[in-house]
Amino acid sequence: MAALRTALLLARLLLGQLILVPAWLSDAQAGQGFKVHQPQKEVSVRVGETLTLICTVTGGGPLGPVKWLKGWGSGSETIYDQKEHSSFRGTRAVNESNTDFTILIRDVRPEDTGTYYCVKFRKITASDDELHQRGDGTVVSVLGTSPFPSVEVATAVLFFLLLIFILIFCVYHKKCRGEGQSQGAAGAPAGGCSPIPVLSCAGSPGTPSNVRDAETPRPPQQQSSEQKDIHYADLQPLREAPQRSQSPGTDRSEYASIRAAAK
Known part of the structure; x- marks a missing residue:
């Protein structure tokens, strides 16, 4: 009985292997x-x-x-x-x-x-x-990053540049205001960071030399010397000019002269 059971078991194993042969052949x-x-x-x-x-x-x-x-x-x-x-x-x-x-x-x-x-x-x-x-x-x-920055990177860069610009503007405005206050305290016209001085030249339009000379005080010696140049002016009547025959309706004219003498 034991030998029969062993024979049946071997037969089943052989039958199972024979069934797998077509699958092996198809895979091969x-x-x-x-x-x-x-x-x-x-x-x-x-x-x-x-x-x-x-x-x-x-x-x-x-x-x-x-x-x-x-x-x-x-x-x-x-x-x-x-x-x-x-x-x-x-x-x-x-x-x-x-x-x-x-x-x-x-x-x-x-x-x-x-x-x-x-x-x-x-x-x-x-x-x-x-x-x-x-x-x-x-x-x-x-290879690395894309040649074009992303939207987030571009936005961050623009925001950073804007902050720098605002900071520079604030520092400049503060500096201008401080200079304006110092100029106002010194009596200079305020209202600008770097005021432009108005220069006047002799003979230039709007600033004649005689007006500038009148505003400039002169030394006492210069004034006394100029006063000695002319002492008086003697006005004398002119001689009566000989009358000429004039046509009716013609007006007469008179002349006067001024003589100046210096000491």
Whole structure:
């Protein structure tokens, strides 16, 4: 009885292996024509832009998802997963395609620099997958900030410049007011930060030299010398001019002379 039970158990095991043979053959045939094609070798992108990573596959391939990984080995990071695509940054460029697995990564950051791999996995159990084939990898370089500043940065710069302008204006206004008060206390006309003096020249319009001389006090010696120049003026009547025959209605004219003598 024990030998019969052992024979039945072996028969069942052999039957189970024979049933799995067609699945193995189909996976082997699918793997022969399957190819992961990752054409991009290097890609450069700026911060804030959208990164496009191209990946296509040929043939049906074995059962299992396609993933995008950043880096390789124990420190790799999943960027896209065909089974749980909504949980990662990468999104499909062509939805519901069985051959095009190109993804988009929006709003690129400096830490996105690295090497990205398109990987095909093969299902071995309901919860486990193993590597079937991967692409050659795409090296992504993040160049830096965008040449055009964002709205927030531009607003901050304008606000800072406005504060500087207001500060300079206040300091200038305070300085002008202090100078105006000091000029008013000294008797000078106030009302400006840097008053412009009015210059007058001899002979210029509006400032005749005789008016300036009259306002300028003279030394007593100069005044006495000028007073001695003319002592008197002797006015004498003129001799009566001989009368000439005049036509009726003609008016007569008289003349006077002034004689000045100096001592």
